[in-house]
Amino acid sequence: MRCGLRRSRVRAIDILRSAEVTQMIRVVVVGATGYTGAELTRLILGHPGLSLAGLVGHSTAGEPVSSVMPALAGIVDQDVAPFDAAAIADRADAVFCALPHAASAEKVAALRDAGLVVLDLSADFRLRSIESYREWYGEHPAVDRLGEAVYGLPELHREAIRTADLVAVPGCYPTSTILPLAPLLRAGAIEVDGPIVVDAKSGVSGAGRAAKPRTHYPETAESVRAYSIAGRHRHTPEIEQELSRAAGTEIRVIFSPHLVPMTRGILSTCYVRPRAGFDASRCTEIARELYRGSPSVHVLAAGECPDTLWVRGSNRAHVSYTDDVRSGWIVAQGTLDNLVKGASGQAVQCLNVRFGLDEGAGLSQPAMWP
Amino acid sequence: MRCGLRRSRVRAIDILRSAEVTQMIRVVVVGATGYTGAELTRLILGHPGLSLAGLVGHSTAGEPVSSVMPALAGIVDQDVAPFDAAAIADRADAVFCALPHAASAEKVAALRDAGLVVLDLSADFRLRSIESYREWYGEHPAVDRLGEAVYGLPELHREAIRTADLVAVPGCYPTSTILPLAPLLRAGAIEVDGPIVVDAKSGVSGAGRAAKPRTHYPETAESVRAYSIAGRHRHTPEIEQELSRAAGTEIRVIFSPHLVPMTRGILSTCYVRPRAGFDASRCTEIARELYRGSPSVHVLAAGECPDTLWVRGSNRAHVSYTDDVRSGWIVAQGTLDNLVKGASGQAVQCLNVRFGLDEGAGLSQPAMWP
């Protein structure tokens, strides 16, 4: 009988030693009262090497944290603080910035000017091409900081993150799409002469905390619908940028996001044509090889389909490959919790890498199932 | 100000006249206590030209209908009847057969032998090729009746259904996929040299009434997952058969069904490459032309995405086409309620056509929204 933990669990004592115990890393969350902010707070409170040095908000500044986020009642006895880069620099080593795009860049610049390490969850620093940013978002509010940003997908850019002072943490759709496809593109396993079809299904929390008609409960339950499909969704250039880097050539995707009636979770189903000699089993091996040592990615057996519920609440992505024996194509899938591995957990993972902690520190709990 | 009903509502009085009022069509439901059986009963009770002559079940035979289907308490005061083809022939003109495949064929043969018009909701008579049936289902239990079956998609095979005594009512996945694609294939609007990607999302009622671990509430809510993908789902040959008929050439699909946490509804997102001169607007026109006069299909404006909630509970399918301007591809979508236009409503629609009633009789109510 096998008996043991596959990856030895990250033991708190080891983390603390690696962080020199007496010096917990002090972090602040800016944009703390949105969903990714709340999730960051949850993860920080459960992280043995981090110390929560402040929660910053805008419209709720001055209110008790517990009235804005009742899940923290009895746990966090702070008021939401207004943004003040200098004050933050006084008491923190690093900042998680969980603001909407455009609003974020300005604050990030101020925080960087104050000498802080910044993990930015917005889209503002993810695109390496300023032209591409302009095309999809308009003028960039902090062009000069664009150069120092590193794309925060540790599984692909771990080394660059180790020394980065500005990490652009990827979004949920890109992460769930890049993780299954990048290994194949790096290995030259699939054809790249046509666009890759990416059909993605997302839970509703990805749309944020603001109440909108399209996320009103009665019109969301029992509703499945696509939106911003066919090249209209702003995650498209980010996906293409990273797939192109992996492939070493320009990659196009047909990206179709769908909203499904659940709170958390994202599943990207991708359709690719393998080159001669590659099938789902081989792709599985390739991905396992690439993600060996990555605590947050698990590659399922070929032909096994992932399930959003198996990763909910955890910082884990499940990746899988299935042969379509009749057409010869391969269906590649990636799933994750959009608020954890698709946002806040990934940001913590990047911080771990940046500060020399174990990459999985504070992120080792399995999914909340069911 | 425009004011009026686009299609004049099917007025009960007209239906009754067309059915010669004094002679309501008497129908029986075999397999009445499953989900499609319950839905047939609901539709029959709301149909001005049909008279419910009996509900037949197997394991629940002899029990009051209202204890097996509490929604009928106070409405239907019958017991579930055992199957008896002769007894059914005595009191009915037509039979809806809502049994699982294989179990159905035998009963259908007996009902046909007794001279009844049969609308079969199983897969048993949908495939025209006996070889294909064997490959996907095994030996066919009533091969000799295969020849008289007509594929019950009125929008494509209305004339054949008018005189058919055995109608093989299509399933939910095929209907939601064929409706958006058939117009394009008939018109030669899209390339057919490679497989067509069909990424479908279905509500859980499609899996039937039997409780199974995969449809247990706690493991279904907050869960999105693919299943039987990559050429393993038995609806694949049915989809290919009908698309091939529409195209006049062999069509292959990569069909990926997904289960999403809702009870009713199905959405098929299909990815096609248009031939020169065809875009989403042109496809929209082509589909509107084909479905003119079809009361159950509505073609949305180009670029508009359908929503399962807009058709829930109704016998309507919404179809749409969107250009992916960056790749030149077209995203074709079809949505419907899997238990109505994807099963029981479609069966009633076929009966209407077969018996010379207005095609939309008893099916005119809009969706239950929200």
Place this chain on the structure above:
Amino acid sequence: MRCGLRRSRVRAIDILRSAEVTQMIRVVVVGATGYTGAELTRLILGHPGLSLAGLVGHSTAGEPVSSVMPALAGIVDQDVAPFDAAAIADRADAVFCALPHAASAEKVAALRDAGLVVLDLSADFRLRSIESYREWYGEHPAVDRLGEAVYGLPELHREAIRTADLVAVPGCYPTSTILPLAPLLRAGAIEVDGPIVVDAKSGVSGAGRAAKPRTHYPETAESVRAYSIAGRHRHTPEIEQELSRAAGTEIRVIFSPHLVPMTRGILSTCYVRPRAGFDASRCTEIARELYRGSPSVHVLAAGECPDTLWVRGSNRAHVSYTDDVRSGWIVAQGTLDNLVKGASGQAVQCLNVRFGLDEGAGLSQPAMWP
């Protein structure tokens, strides 16, 4: 084997005859684009004796109905009309008014001045005491019309509704509470010396179409919470008024509404102490006696618990009584679809009664299950 419909189904032909066929009753919906307005439209389109003469809205006036309510695309080809009492009087016999309280009274008065029969779904004319209205809602905008209003619960006030020109259709909480309790109070079956505990659970559509943080999908799914409890909810005086009328003495309730994660449905669980000689079986008989001939109420066997899903989409209420053998108390329950028997269906039922149609006309379809 029993075989037949308990209550003979309302046959369309009979309804039409009773309405003299050539003279369909012409109706208009004011406030057509909210949830109860949409539901009214669905029911009117399925009603054999009603003709839809217009849909009136405010903020959406001038827009196509199908863009405001996509479920009606391809079915209703009208624009939303602005409110104009004279224009409505020209083409309609009766008006359903589905506006928020206060906003409604003014419009109702204008419609009544124009000679129309009005079925008002707001709270404005439900309270018979002007003092009570003031206490809970403030100044009444149309005091002089208060006197002619009849409380539109046909099961209790059928005769008064037959001649009423202004019907105040009860809300969902009162209907689900009054239906199980009124028979007991009329029969003197329960103690009335203390308050009656009413613990109610409602789906989210009861909160209306406007998106609010508390009905935002991610904060509503997986959330159960009470609100406006302990005498704060405005349905309290309406419940007490009707229970007091039934009892012939002042009745107090402790009314605790809860929001549960579903779209439709309401369940009221009430706790009462029976007087000597009364138990759940006797209460069941009493209720069956009172509701004999009422097509919309079904009294379950003693000890059987109702389920919101069994009535969803139908105009039916299920009522039941269960003995708590240990305490001697009785648990009385009522369930219904808040948008149908709790609002729009009940309004149609009142119209049927008022215009001499069969009470169940257009309301005979069973629940959409599942």
Place this chain on the structure above:
Amino acid sequence: MRCGLRRSRVRAIDILRSAEVTQMIRVVVVGATGYTGAELTRLILGHPGLSLAGLVGHSTAGEPVSSVMPALAGIVDQDVAPFDAAAIADRADAVFCALPHAASAEKVAALRDAGLVVLDLSADFRLRSIESYREWYGEHPAVDRLGEAVYGLPELHREAIRTADLVAVPGCYPTSTILPLAPLLRAGAIEVDGPIVVDAKSGVSGAGRAAKPRTHYPETAESVRAYSIAGRHRHTPEIEQELSRAAGTEIRVIFSPHLVPMTRGILSTCYVRPRAGFDASRCTEIARELYRGSPSVHVLAAGECPDTLWVRGSNRAHVSYTDDVRSGWIVAQGTLDNLVKGASGQAVQCLNVRFGLDEGAGLSQPAMWP
């Protein structure tokens, strides 16, 4: 600006010191593959002072844990072990027993015989009266062990748990009911001459992992229903036992459990009559006083209603009191996650108390919100 954590967060380093680091407490889960077993595993893996020494199952013994519980794929590389008390005693200090009632008692006895500390999540050792056990469950399989069991609600029985070798961990309904009521009964704040009405609403995971028709997704979504009401639910005697202990006199409850369409969470709404001098504010103070120092209970401000979503995934209970000004009664509410504070988290909390760890060790993360 206030800035700090109300209760200083349980720092991993302190826990480890208190557990003498080199000696992690080794635990085994028996019945590991059900929902409470899975939740125990999740909590143990996130607990800095516990070491997972084995997962024991029956029907799945010999299978890889990751195939039975896919959420653990890539995390736990063990097979499910068969039950063997001696083998468990060799490698563990304590055992969590997450088996159904009756099945549990026998295993618990064997584990106790082997000298292990047992935290039993079944109902087998919760009732102190053997007569009461017989009445509700039948013959007790291990009567002689009944005497040593301590009821594992740390907030009320902390001292007894410190030295207990057999802890009977309370169920979800009792915990959510006892926590708001016990303070009032201890303080003599409410009348106890009649039964207390307890109307409870539970998520579906409380019904366990086995698929049943009543928890089949299509019949559970959009469904609210009571079950086993009026003195039929087996949690009734457990609730009454503990309330009676708190009151020092016999307490009766009318306990009405309802199933609502969500996976996790329970809300008990209780109706009580205060004695002179007591209102919701006073009750709030009393409860805060009793739960001072209890890391898992938070008492909301008087009049504030708790929400299951605010505690989901955490080991926290929210308790609140609201005045019904019209009747003078008080509505007392308690909410928690049925799988955490209502089962597995509470078991871990008991273990913490028993082994001298900080009571909140491994349980400090806030709710997963949303």
